[in-house]
Amino acid sequence: MISLFVARRELRTFFNSPIAYIVLGGFLLVAGWMFFSTLFLGGQASLRGFFALAPVLFVVFAPAVTMRSVAEERKSGTLELLLSMPLRDWEVVVGKFLGALGMVAIGLVFTLPYAFSVAALAAPGVSFDWGSAAAGYLGLLLLASSFLSMGLWASALSRNQIVGFIIGLLLCFAFYFVDKFAVLLPESLGEVLEFLSVDYHFENIARGVLDTRDLLFYVTLTAAGLLLTSRQLAAVRQ
Amino acid sequence: MVRIEGLAKSYGSTPALRGVSFEVPRGQVVGFLGPNGAGKSTTMKILAGYLAPTSGAAYVGGIDVAADRVATRRMLGYLPENNPLYEEMMVLEFLEFVSEVRRLPKEGRSGRIKNAVERCGLTTVMGKDIGQLSKGFRQRVGLAQAILHDPDLLLLDEPTSGLDPNQIAEIRELIKQLGKEKTVILSTHILPEVQSTCGRVLIINDGKLVADDAPERLAHGEGGTVSVVLASRLGSSLEPAQVQSVLERVPGVTSVQAAQGEGAGTLGFTLRYGTEDPRRELFEAAVRSELALLEVRRQHVSLEETFRRLTAGEAAPRASDPKPQPTA
Known part of the structure; x- marks a missing residue:
């Protein structure tokens, strides 16, 4: 699969730039704080507190990972080089997406020590719920996919990575925030908003309930973002 | 390809x-x-x-x-x-x-x-x-x-x-x-x-x-130009139109344009030629018409000149260049 070569180059480039370490460091710092602050507040050896907060963190983290992805290549001109290679636009987009997902996955791997320490704090005789932890991580990856695909599109919109970051942030935030005032609205409308919410579906998965509707939601959102990015690349060619 | x-x-x-x-x-x-x-x-x-x-x-x-x-x-x-x-x-x-x-x-x-x-x-x-x-x-x-x-x-x-x-x-x-x-x-x-x-x-x-x-x-295919400065061998004054018609009849010359002379009693012209170098014929013609060639200077059209002429904006061909543009 040719996109994997593009993805590998993305990852390499990412870790060659200082921004990567700042973004990743910031992510781990905030994630650590989320792990342990919620832990001691709840007084329970579980990751539920962390998973409740994590989507907010990803609202910022995901667009920060994707902001350079296309914008930087447009600015430096290497996009012309890349797009004159025998690759289809969607192969480029998927490659960039997989690269970004790889970075998020690496970030998540670095949070595993937190999870292990929390598990180690479980009271004797009480078993740590590894099943729901795994479901939570899976949910985070799915949530990240949808955020990254939106961030990628945002990055493709201009040559300026800061613009890409802000648009990505707003988009991700919109999909996070959309159901937060649903209680105030009529029930039917509230349900629609809930269905659109990235957070709502994540909560379902983090609870350990793997429902195809939730999966389908993330897959659809991710695909839509990637499709928009492909179309944006086609627009850049005009 | x-x-x-x-x-x-x-x-x-x-x-x-x-x-x-x-x-x-x-x-x-x-x-x-x-x-x-x-x-x-x-x-x-x-x-x-x-x-x-x-x-x-x-x-x-x-x-x-x-x-x-x-x-x-x-x-x-x-x-x-x-x-x-x-x-x-x-x-x-x-x-x-x-x-x-x-x-x-x-x-x-x-x-x-x-x-x-x-x-x-x-x-x-x-x-x-x-x-x-x-x-x-x-x-x-x-x-x-x-x-x-x-x-x-x-x-x-x-x-x-x-x-x-x-x-x-x-x-x-x-x-x-x-x-x-x-x-x-x-x-x-x-x-x-x-x-x-x-x-x-x-x-x-x-x-x-x-x-x-x-x-x-x-x-080079377009030939080039020859700049000449002429005076009368008899010391009389020259009629520009008459001299120009003499020059125009020289074999090989495709166009003649008046140019700067060198002072009183002299006339300057720029001749354009195609593939054939007209200098020899020019000399003969000058002698026949009692004209003294004070200066003959030939210039090949360089690629540079062609380039400049062809890409000199929307402007019409230069005054010294009445020839139509080549293959478009």
Whole structure:
């Protein structure tokens, strides 16, 4: 699969730039704080507190990972080089997406020590719920996919990575925030908003309930973002 | 190898190409000449499959670029304008990446890289970051990337811009070598480059093709000019109209234009000639008409002059140049 070569180059480039370490460091710092602050507040050896907060963190983290992805290549001109290679636009987009997902996955791997320490704090005789932890991580990856695909599109919109970051942030935030005032609205409308919410579906998965509707939601959102990015690349060619 | 039909391209409402057509057979080295902003790079970008044309079509190896960009891109190597490269990658890393996305077979990859690296003289900088390289080396990396997959067609957009004279000579030599086996389209606004490397010149101006010929023909086929200063051998005053008609009758002269004399009693003219040098006949005619030739100066039309004339904006041909423009 040719996109994997593009993805590998993305990852390499990412870790060659200082921004990567700042973004990743910031992510781990905030994630650590989320792990342990919620832990001691709840007084329970579980990751539920962390998973409740994590989507907010990803609202910022995901667009920060994707902001350079296309914008930087447009600015430096290497996009012309890349797009004159025998690759289809969607192969480029998927490659960039997989690269970004790889970075998020690496970030998540670095949070595993937190999870292990929390598990180690479980009271004797009480078993740590590894099943729901795994479901939570899976949910985070799915949530990240949808955020990254939106961030990628945002990055493709201009040559300026800061613009890409802000648009990505707003988009991700919109999909996070959309159901937060649903209680105030009529029930039917509230349900629609809930269905659109990235957070709502994540909560379902983090609870350990793997429902195809939730999966389908993330897959659809991710695909839509990637499709928009492909179309944006086609627009850049005009 | 390359065929372009009525290619037009607008950026928003600004037209960059207004219907360009030409054909390049396999094995030719073509210089694509024009002032900045004439549409050279736009044509290259369309051929490379990066930009989509607004109308018209471009074919590479018989395949419409718009219909199957991947197939046409596989056949060509492209050095974009300003040679954008992934600065943070090492030369070797970068070439490996290109060989991967170009789907070179795994067994052949290192051989192809080695070949391109040797041809472009990159052996000593393989482990360096591209961002640290000098401009000459960067340009060679760009060329190595373009020839990595041994393409039939090379599109080189201003391959020598920004290089010092030594580097320019090296790159030109390399292009000459490549031109022996490949079809090369080379865009430039440096005229000697075309004269030294190309078998054919396309001159583009303001989005239109204004000339298409061999560089020697563009330079010399049109002949040139002879500037003369004349005086009467008998010391009498000269009638300009009469002298001009004498000059016009000289075999080989295609047009006569009044020019500056050298003072009282003298007349200056500029004669244009085609393929035949008219100086001998001119001398004979002058003697017959009791005219003294004080000065005869011949000038070949240089490629530079042709270029200037063809690309001098929208203006009509210069006063001293009543001839119609050549093959458009």
